[in-house]
Amino acid sequence: QKEVEQDPGPLSVPEGAIVSLNCTYSNSAFQYFMWYRQYSRKGPELLMYTYSSGNKEDGRFTAQVDKSSKYISLFIRDSQPSDSATYLCAMSQGGSEKLVFGKGTKLTVNP
Amino acid sequence: NAGVTQTPKFRILKIGQSMTLQCTQDMNHNYMYWYRQDPGMGLKLIYYSVGAGITDKGEVPNGYNVSRSTTEDFPLRLELAAPSQTSVYFCASSPRRQLYEQYFGPGTRLTVT
Numbered sequence: 001q002k003e004v005e006q007d008p009g010p011l012s013v014p015e016g017a018i019v020s021l022n023c024t025y026s027n028s029a030f031q032y033f034m035w036y037r038q039y040s041r042k043g044p045e046l047l048m049y050t051y052s053s054g055n056k057e058d059g060r061f062t063a064q065v066d067k068s069s070k071y072i073s074l075f076i077r078d079s080q081p082s083d084s085a086t087y088l089c090a091m092s093q094g095g096s097e098k099l100v101f102g103k104g105t106k107l108t109v110n111p
Numbered sequence: 112n113a114g115v116t117q118t119p120k121f122r123i124l125k126i127g128q129s130m131t132l133q134c135t136q137d138m139n140h141n142y143m144y145w146y147r148q149d150p151g152m153g154l155k156l157i158y159y160s161v162g163a164g165i166t167d168k169g170e171v172p173n174g175y176n177v178s179r180s181t182t183e184d185f186p187l188r189l190e191l192a193a194p195s196q197t198s199v200y201f202c203a204s205s206p207r208r209q210l211y212e213q214y215f216g217p218g219t220r221l222t223v224t
Contacts, residue, residue: 006153008151030212034211041216041218042217042218043115043201043202043216043217043218044154044215045215046211046212046213049125049211074158082158085138086156088153090153090154097142097159097167098155098156098169099154099213100153100156100171101153101155103151103152103153104151104152104153111137
């Protein structure tokens with residue numbers, strides 16, 4: 001079983017839709033959970049991070065962590081064409097220099 | 112601030128050639144990282160450094176070497192390039208041991224034929 005699983009998509013939605021992106025993981029020691037956005041031919045940029053379980057909201061973006069189910073989600077409300085990118089989940093154990101990344105989900109928001 | 116810069120942007124190598132990928136950051140970050148990203152895959156850590164003179168292996172270090180003589184620079188050396196090293200290479204830095212604060216460079220696309 002891979003440490004982090006993420007459906008690569010691609011996912012195509014109309015503008016204004018609510019988008020749900022998900023990752024599952026197997027390592028119960030993970031404590032930090034991150035979502036990165038990567039535009040085509042660019043480096044990843046941090047979108048949101050969450051420590052342990054719970055929700056975190058930032059504008060149109062909401063990150064959720066359910067440690068009991070080993071499941072994390074990123075919701076995008078009122079999606080825009082500018083949200084079209086690949087979204088990578090990443091996680092780490094406390095005290096570790098190692099980030100474990102999912103494969104990324106490619107999202108296209110159609111005007 | 113330019114952030115994290117990487118050179119070259121693109122490179123084609125023949126099998127067995129060597130090259131150095133350059134990475135420089137101007138944010139005075141102590142932590143620096145090298146990742147590779149294969150098509151449709153997540154990023155895998157090659158090497159990292161927690162400060163000048165200190166480096167350590169990541170998940171996929173074979174075929175690569177690094178050095179860290181200054182805070183700003185963290186070059187990645189490929190010796191005897193192989194087709195399996197065809198990938199996009201990203202350098203990143205962070206101000207402290209908070210991995211979520213990693214800032215990535217624009218990447219170097221390397222093809223080995």
